[in-house]
Amino acid sequence: MSDHYYSKTPTTPSQRQTIDATLRGQPVRFVTEAGVFSKREVDFGSRLLIETMIVPRDADVLDVGCGYGPIGLVAARLAAEGTVTMVDVNERAVNVAKENAERLGVKNVRILQSDLFEALPQDATFDVVLTNPPIRAGKSVVHRIFEGAYERLRSGGSLWVVIQKKQGAPSAFEKLETLFGDVREETKEKGYRIFRAIKQN
Numbered sequence: 001m002s003d004h005y006y007s008k009t010p011t012t013p014s015q016r017q018t019i020d021a022t023l024r025g026q027p028v029r030f031v032t033e034a035g036v037f038s039k040r041e042v043d044f045g046s047r048l049l050i051e052t053m054i055v056p057r058d059a060d061v062l063d064v065g066c067g068y069g070p071i072g073l074v075a076a077r078l079a080a081e082g083t084v085t086m087v088d089v090n091e092r093a094v095n096v097a098k099e100n101a102e103r104l105g106v107k108n109v110r111i112l113q114s115d116l117f118e119a120l121p122q123d124a125t126f127d128v129v130l131t132n133p134p135i136r137a138g139k140s141v142v143h144r145i146f147e148g149a150y151e152r153l154r155s156g157g158s159l160w161v162v163i164q165k166k167q168g169a170p171s172a173f174e175k176l177e178t179l180f181g182d183v184r185e186e187t188k189e190k191g192y193r194i195f196r197a198i199k200q201n
Contacts, residue, residue, distance in 0.1 A: 013034060024077075048189055085124070
């Protein structure tokens, strides 16, 4: 079976590189790796989520499917008085995310290899959950992310999701409405949608 970016232990030969980006007005440089999602550049969907997301300064944040870390590490800068937990099933992604956090001097992060929420403490809850979900892993995985986020969000907390219209945005919106009730399309660009689902109780 061929590797995917959601493989637990990629067997693709290592091929490290560095990429530069400007995110929320700040220049950043990331290490990326073969077998990790969007290794050549910060993908458009992640960029749109990063530029749109609202992360309070004292928030506890969860980034599900963090890859090499662009969303979660920017969130950690925004939540300077909070904490960010970043999870990914991909061992290689977790390793480069940890390296990127260190290179960028980001201290308020915890980066875990985890199949979705598996490695999190049972009682862990968050103010904000962020995800650029692994669409290629299938709808059931994406819906498990939504369900797990709902369970772990505090009252008034928000799940922020980026998803392409052609890759299931309408059905994702419906699923979020079923779970949360209050779901908003915060922005859209180039076929991508940013949804914000707010937990009411």
